[in-house]
Amino acid sequence: MGSIKLENIAKSFGDTEVIPPLNLSIDEGEFVVFVGPSGCGKSTLLRLIAGLENATAGKVIIDGEDVTNVTPSKRGLAMVFQSYALYPHMTVRKNIAFPLRMSGMEPAEIDKRVEAASTSLNLNDYLERKPGQLSGGQRQRVAIGRAIVRDPSAFLFDEPLSNLDAALRVGMRLEISEMHKQMGTTMIYVTHDQVEAMTMADKIVVLQSGVIEQVGSPLELYKSPCNVFVAGFIGSPKMNLLSGEVAAKYNAHTIGIRPEHLSISDTAGEWEGVVGVSEHLGSDTFVHVHFDGSNEPLTVRAGGDLELEYGTKVFLTPDMKKLHRFDESGRAIR
Amino acid sequence: MADRKLSRLMQAPAVILLLTWMLVPLCITLFFSFIRYVLASSIRPEWTSPSIENWRGFGNYLFVWNNDGFWLAVYNSIFIVTSIIVLTVVLGLAIAILVNRTFPGQGIVRVMLISPFFVMPAVNAVLWINMILDPVLGLQGIAVGGLNEVVATLQDAPLVGWFFSLWPELIPISFRASQTSAIAVILMVTWQWTPFAVLIFMTSLQSEDQQQKEAAILDGAGKWSMFRFLTLPHLARPVSIVVMIQAIFHLSLYAEIEIVSRGNGNKNLPYLIGEMATNNIGAASATGIFAVILANVLAVFLLRMISKSLME
Numbered sequence A: 001m002g003s004i005k006l007e008n009i010a011k012s013f014g015d016t017e018v019i020p021p022l023n024l025s026i027d028e029g030e031f032v033v034f035v036g037p038s039g040c041g042k043s044t045l046l047r048l049i050a051g052l053e054n055a056t057a058g059k060v061i062i063d064g065e066d067v068t069n070v071t072p073s074k075r076g077l078a079m080v081f082q083s084y085a086l087y088p089h090m091t092v093r094k095n096i097a098f099p100l101r102m103s104g105m106e107p108a109e110i111d112k113r114v115e116a117a118s119t120s121l122n123l124n125d126y127l128e129r130k131p132g133q134l135s136g137g138q139r140q141r142v143a144i145g146r147a148i149v150r151d152p153s154a155f156l157f158d159e160p161l162s163n164l165d166a167a168l169r170v171g172m173r174l175e176i177s178e179m180h181k182q183m184g185t186t187m188i189y190v191t192h193d194q195v196e197a198m199t200m201a202d203k204i205v206v207l208q209s210g211v212i213e214q215v216g217s218p219l220e221l222y223k224s225p226c227n228v229f230v231a232g233f234i235g236s237p238k239m240n241l242l243s244g245e246v247a248a249k250y251n252a253h254t255i256g257i258r259p260e261h262l263s264i265s266d267t268a269g270e271w272e273g274v275v276g277v278s279e280h281l282g283s284d285t286f287v288h289v290h291f292d293g294s295n296e297p298l299t300v301r302a303g304g305d306l307e308l309e310y311g312t313k314v315f316l317t318p319d320m321k322k323l324h325r326f327d328e329s330g331r332a333i334r
Numbered sequence B: 001m002a003d004r005k006l007s008r009l010m011q012a013p014a015v016i017l018l019l020t021w022m023l024v025p026l027c028i029t030l031f032f033s034f035i036r037y038v039l040a041s042s043i044r045p046e047w048t049s050p051s052i053e054n055w056r057g058f059g060n061y062l063f064v065w066n067n068d069g070f071w072l073a074v075y076n077s078i079f080i081v082t083s084i085i086v087l088t089v090v091l092g093l094a095i096a097i098l099v100n101r102t103f104p105g106q107g108i109v110r111v112m113l114i115s116p117f118f119v120m121p122a123v124n125a126v127l128w129i130n131m132i133l134d135p136v137l138g139l140q141g142i143a144v145g146g147l148n149e150v151v152a153t154l155q156d157a158p159l160v161g162w163f164f165s166l167w168p169e170l171i172p173i174s175f176r177a178s179q180t181s182a183i184a185v186i187l188m189v190t191w192q193w194t195p196f197a198v199l200i201f202m203t204s205l206q207s208e209d210q211q212q213k214e215a216a217i218l219d220g221a222g223k224w225s226m227f228r229f230l231t232l233p234h235l236a237r238p239v240s241i242v243v244m245i246q247a248i249f250h251l252s253l254y255a256e257i258e259i260v261s262r263g264n265g266n267k268n269l270p271y272l273i274g275e276m277a278t279n280n281i282g283a284a285s286a287t288g289i290f291a292v293i294l295a296n297v298l299a300v301f302l303l304r305m306i307s308k309s310l311m312e
Helices: A042-050 A092-102 A107-120 A136-148 A166-183 A194-200 A218-223 A228-233 B002-033 B059-065 B068-099 B106-118 B121-132 B139-155 B181-206 B210-218 B223-234 B236-250 B255-261 B269-276 B281-310
Strands: A004-013 A016-026 A031-035 A057-062 A077-080 A154-158 A186-191 A203-208 A211-216 A240-243 A254-257 A262-265 A271-280 A284-291 A298-303 A313-318 A324-326
Touching (some): A016 A042, A031 A042, A042 A077, A042 A154, A042 A186, A077 B210, A092 A136, A166 A186, A166 A194, A194 A218, A203 A228, A211 A218, A228 A254, A228 A324, A284 A313, B002 B281, B068 B236, B068 B281, B106 B181, B121 B139, B255 B269, B269 B281
Parallel strands (some): A031 A186, A031 A203, A077 A154
Antiparallel strands (some): A004 A016, A004 A057, A240 A254, A262 A313, A271 A313, A284 A298
């Protein structure tokens, strides 16, 4: 239960094509993250799977069954919204019970399931409160609880953590990952935050203007991005991208090198530059080096103890084995 | 501290003005309700000036309490106000939900919907009682006459004539009669105030959270469940606002009552007060105090009912 397949699915709003025909298959039990800049169509894609939007063309297949024209509630999917979308005048208990009540389940069975869900989410103390009396993290849990009780074949998350503060976000991220490991249910997670994508996903789908740029495991995308967009989008701090004369030396239109694959030296090296701002994180230092061959300063990841004066002259050497080369159209040269 | 004193001082005129505005009339009414005070009396000329020497205690209240007209007016006030409120809320909800969708020409439709609210109450009453409800010259009379004529011609028709000859002749209803004039008032005020309810409900419908609705769709809620469990609770507050404001306004209906039947068999409290105030100011004041009490009781009762039934 829980494999999802998109076949030539397309969506247009009027004359504007948001998603050109697209194919994607999601295996049972996978944690798939749709990631991309805002407006790239990742939420629309999720809504197409949920059935909240009608596809202009193509098919949605869940567990081998064509559900393109099936109503959202009959698709067996549960969704967690960015704004939580809790029912404000109902208590937490009633919120969680709502989908069961709508399906006409026995009250005794409903109570049992709500009890089980609230125990697993640590919500027992809040069952009689209303959403307005809960904190952001608790509301998020209630929204997840409302999804869990339905025992869906897949969970859909639409940027569920973007309304939480940074500390809480890290915690909830772990909880959702933990939940996935325990239940083994398929999950599709939409986010614009590549850190969330890297840390949670089994499989990342990188989208740009409705087109899938690359699909793969987090490390696959990190180690071998198939084009300049993915190279620049995945990884933090961003990969350094250089073009022009510098790149031509390496027989490429654009070259990319991750901050950790640049070694810094004050005596000799490939590229000569001037130290700009250094960011000390304790474990690492990110040094921004101004270099004539690049409009933007290069980011170098160095050891936490490195201290360089602003304006010092340094030399950088890229690790040739880890250098990414791209042609004029932005595709990787392998 | 000096700053605070100064700001209090600066506020004082406004506060005093408002308090005076409210308290003085109330106090004068209370005073009048406890004394004998008439506008003209040849037998007891001393009662024609308000004075503490004409103290009557609760006499005025007892006089009003034991007056049949008073209880009819109380009953009529409640009947008219609650009928109008129920009708406007139900109609207002239905129309607001209907108009809330997007359709061609919705701007014009919305403006037209609001327009009855701009008609003066007296004009509204004149229009309705003469042009629409009049049993002879109004739309009602024309419609009933037309129907009777159609039935009469059908009675002469072959084959089906016998069936139509069983039909009685329709008689138009006179809305100026004492049994029906309250209904005429309810009809015209409902027509005028439904737009107000529509306006309030429509703005509130537009603020409904769309993601909540989508969540409900995924949770398997149908159209009716979404209305019952999401839209109605969302509208609980606007509904109570509409009820509250209308209760205040319609307890003091006067123009419509005057124009429809000159109060014949259809007096409400304000009309009764008006009639009494032509001479007996003491009794009119006592009735006024009763009206204040009734308005408060009614408001509290209505609000309790709404918050209970809509908020679950």
